Amino acid sequence: MPAWLSFALVLLLSGCAAFRSYDTELYRTLDQASTGNVDAAIRLLESNNRLPDKDLLYYLELGMLQRLAYRYPESQKSWSAANLRLQSQSALDGISGLAGTAASYVVNDKLKPYLGHDYEKVMLLTYMALNYLTQGDYDNARVAIKQAHELEAMIAEQRAKQVAAVEDQARKRGASASFRELNGYPVETIDNPQVNALKNSYQSALSHYLAGFVYESLGEGSLAAPGYRLANELQPNQPLLEDALRGLDQRLLAATRAADDGMTDVLFIIGSGTAPGIRSGQFRMPVFGPRPLLISVSFPVMQSTEPGRPPAQLVLDDGRALPVAPLTSVDLMARRSLKDDMPGIMLRASTRATTNATLQYQAQRAASDNHGSAGAVVGLAAFALAAGAAVMESADDRTWRTLPSDISIARARLPRGAHTITLDGQRRARIDVKGRYAVVDLRLLRNRLFVHAPGASLAQGSENREGPK
Numbered sequence: 133m134p135a136w137l138s139f140a141l142v143l144l145l146s147g148c149a150a151f152r153s154y155d156t157e158l159y160r161t162l163d164q165a166s167t168g169n170v171d172a173a174i175r176l177l178e179s180n181n182r183l184p185d186k187d188l189l190y191y192l193e194l195g196m197l198q199r200l201a202y203r204y205p206e207s208q209k210s211w212s213a214a215n216l217r218l219q220s221q222s223a224l225d226g227i228s229g230l231a232g233t234a235a236s237y238v239v240n241d242k243l244k245p246y247l248g249h250d251y252e253k254v255m256l257l258t259y260m261a262l263n264y265l266t267q268g269d270y271d272n273a274r275v276a277i278k279q280a281h282e283l284e285a286m287i288a289e290q291r292a293k294q295v296a297a298v299e300d301q302a303r304k305r306g307a308s309a310s311f312r313e314l315n316g317y318p319v320e321t322i323d324n325p326q327v328n329a330l331k332n333s334y335q336s337a338l339s340h341y342l343a344g345f346v347y348e349s350l351g352e353g354s355l356a357a358p359g360y361r362l363a364n365e366l367q368p369n370q371p372l373l374e375d376a377l378r379g380l381d382q383r384l385l386a387a388t389r390a391a392d393d394g395m396t397d398v399l400f401i402i403g404s405g406t407a408p409g410i411r412s413g414q415f416r417m418p419v420f421g422p423r424p425l426l427i428s429v430s431f432p433v434m435q436s437t438e439p440g441r442p443p444a445q446l447v448l449d450d451g452r453a454l455p456v457a458p459l460t461s462v463d464l465m466a467r468r469s470l471k472d473d474m475p476g477i478m479l480r481a482s483t484r485a486t487t488n489a490t491l492q493y494q495a496q497r498a499a500s501d502n503h504g505s506a507g508a509v510v511g512l513a514a515f516a517l518a519a520g521a522a523v524m525e526s527a528d529d530r531t532w533r534t535l536p537s538d539i540s541i542a543r544a545r546l547p548r549g550a551h552t553i554t555l556d557g558q559r560r561a562r563i564d565v566k567g568r569y570a571v572v573d574l575r576l577l578r579n580r581l582f583v584h585a586p587g588a589s590l591a592q593g594s595e596n597r598e599g600p601k
């Protein structure tokens with residue numbers, strides 16, 4: 133079958149998925165959530181996902197929106213559905229996730245099944261653990277944390293296979309795998325000192341510090357220490373993180389020997405902003421054949437997000453100001469993930485450019501070999517296919533947008549009972565701490581504060597609705 137006819141068949145079968153602008157959809161959804169109208173945000177998400185077979189990304193976004201609406205059982209159900217989809221993916225799916233499917237080589241990457249970015253997979257389990265902690269379920273939080281660390285090991289192994297597969301395909305196809313050679317691409321958005329300082333795209337200090345805290349709360353010091361230690365390695369030179377590891381033995385010893393002093397060790401987790409979006413940018417790639425051609429190909433470009441502006445301090449009702457330490461930047465993890473994925477994206481883009489060039493060569497030859505009306509028809513068909521390819525050429529902009537862009541922590545021992553906390557001197561919340569350990573998760577979304585903790589609510593004068601009771 134001629135290349136131009138094969139190409140036409142793929143275009144016809146592609147459907148509307150190739151035209152979807154996920155970033156535009158989620159911008160509107162996030163806009164609704166940031167005004168406090170989370171129910172409207174969920175309805176908007178539903179309206180953009182009408183197909184009965186929902187994909188992984190739908191369940192990731194839905195679970196976070198349900199969490200913002202304080203519907204923890206529903207959120208956990210959505211995230212469990214997402215986790216099942218991740219678990220059902222075979223090792224071959226993982227390799228094809230970077231190398232791509234046949235349609236992604238011909239049309240665009242939006243036709244690839246969404247398999248999730250590595251950091252999203254780990255953050256899913258981390259937030260499932262936070263849902264359990266909000267409901268006071270430390271045992272199931274422990275299970276989710278353990279699964280997150282097992283997943284990290286699987287990702288490390290799978291990533292090595294993916295890289296080898298892409299390198300092998302690039303050699304066989306004679307394709308470029310380096311985005312640094314792409315003229316005009318904003319390399320600095322994904323290749324800069326901050327991004328390169330990350331060990332990888334999926335291990336976060338949040339996941340491991342939270343693991344340390346959960347294991348410590350359950351009296352498992354031998355497991356808590358590695359969690360705090362790795363958090364320190366991933367986010368070095370943070371006194372708050374160093375103190376957690378340094379004082380672990382003393383805290384555990386005091387918990388077993390001393391009588392209950394009526395105090396609660398409270399971990400404050402503060403998420404700010406939203407994960408960065410991706411836009412599709414067009415760049416020209418040279419293709420060499422009977423005559424050189426410049427083919428327009430789309431690549432994902434990471435967008436700058438609205439700064440999350442993590443608070444500098446958290447003030448307690450007794451006037452004590454707690455220092456806030458930066459823990460994890462999802463923004464940087466997303467950039468590192470895109471950088472790591474670019475060789476596969478380059479491979480597929482190079483192949484599409486070559487296919488497009490081959491289509492043009494064969495169409496021109498068919499037009500010259502067939503004179504008269506037949507040649508005109510072939511030429512017109514080739515022109516239409518080339519135009520269709522240009523229209524459908526779009527980079528994959530799918531990514532879990534409702535994640536926070538930056539996550540910080542504070543920690544303090546508080547008397548059990550009700551307390552008022554204040555962020556930046558204006559956002560206040562009431563919390564009711566119980567037991568020896570408690571986790572309070574605060575989410576700043578533009579001018580809105582969402583409080584996730586048992587017995588929490590927004591203080592009087594806040595614009596937000598109440599949190600969980």
